[in-house]
Amino acid sequence: MQKRVKKKLVSLYTGELFAVFTFALIWILYIQLFEWSVPYLTSYPSLYAFALLEFILLQGSYYWCLKLKQAQQNDFTSLPGRQLKVFANFKRLNTGLIVIGMFMLTYQIISKPIELYWFIFVFLFAVIEHINYYYVRLSYQTIEEIKELKRQKGYRKSRLAKELESFLK
Template sequence: MYKKVKKKLFNLFCGELVATILFAFLWFFYLPQSDWFSLYVKTIPSLLAFILLELILLQGTLYWYLKWKQVKNNDFSNLPGAYLQLFNLFKKLNALFIFIGIIILGYLIINGAEEIYWYIFIFGFAVLEHINYYHIRLSYQTSVEIKEFLQRKKLVRSKLAKELTSIKTDKTAL
């Protein structure tokens, strides 16, 4: 079981890192080559949504890296409090940026901006990633995980959300 968990965590952190790098490559080198995409890629709202997505993916990369490092040392506990405080800060900053993103979305709707669908796609992806990490687990990668999800018939809290709850209960105990 130890090797299986270690491999899964390694794959999660590498997958998030590769996705972050690949998305940045596509954004800055591939999409601008297309005449019809270059308009959308170069707008401030779309760039802000993309930066939010990249930041959240980097947070996921860091989280899975830290969990992998822990398991490598045979430590299956929650992350240390300092790391959890950092992720709590990330969660609050994400919420602020998502709020700003909603205001931008309202602005784009009011002005009938052409890039609104591209913005909704990128911003929506960022919001779903935030939810997946900090609230409810939305991604199920293996057939076993999908089968377990279907048997439960309900969404479960994400691993990070559970760990962040532990620091809140520790504070109330003091």
């Protein structure tokens, strides 16, 4: 059981970190290789949404790294208070950044620039990741996890949300 948990934590930690670097690399390569992509990928709103997404993915990677370190010490409890305080601050900061993004979205919809749909796609991806970490678990990767989702008849709080809820009480 503990070995399986550690393996899952390694997968989550490295997967999120891999996504951060892969997304950045692909973003840069597209700008370099495909002239048509430049207006979409270099506009301020698109860069903002991309930076927000990367920031939130880094938070997820950091969280799973901390959980992995705990598991390696056979500690399967919640993170220590000082670490949870960091994530509570991340959550507040993300919310503020998402609100700023909503203003950008409103402006984008009114002005209808060429990169509107790209911005919406990346911004929504960032918002979904924020929800996935800080509120409700949205990602189910294995058949067993999908079966569990069906059994519980709906989504459940994410692990980080549960830890933050206990910490903030």
